[in-house]
Amino acid sequence: MMRERGERPRPDAPRRPERFASAALALCSLTARALGWRPQEFWASTPAELAAALGLLAPGADRPGLDRETLQRLMEHDHG
Template identity: 65%
Template sequence: MTTSFGAQALALAGLAARVLGWRPADFWAATPAELAAALALGAEAATPGFDRAALERLMENEHGR
């Protein structure tokens, strides 16, 4: 099952709001690495889990390319 980009972004934005007190503009201005660092995800955050290819796959699924 593939989760849409919108659903994943909404979940992460909600997490950033609850845990970090970020407003939507703060979330969208941050890079994935900045979000991981702010959430102190540790060593596993240093390993890219959401790279350009993953973003492109999500965008393809979202836009039905």
């Protein structure tokens, strides 16, 4: 969501670096478990390569990407 110019962020809104860091950590963990990638392989991949490797760009897929529910389920499986 874009803020209007001069508008201050909400105090309870996560900052972009925190959102990026948590998403990157979850994806890095997923690729390690599912694909056997090491961190350097994860960081060297492009978003398109990552999506293709995870099968998110499969022909006939309803919609590409992980939905929140699927990601949460994967994270719960990882953390018990």
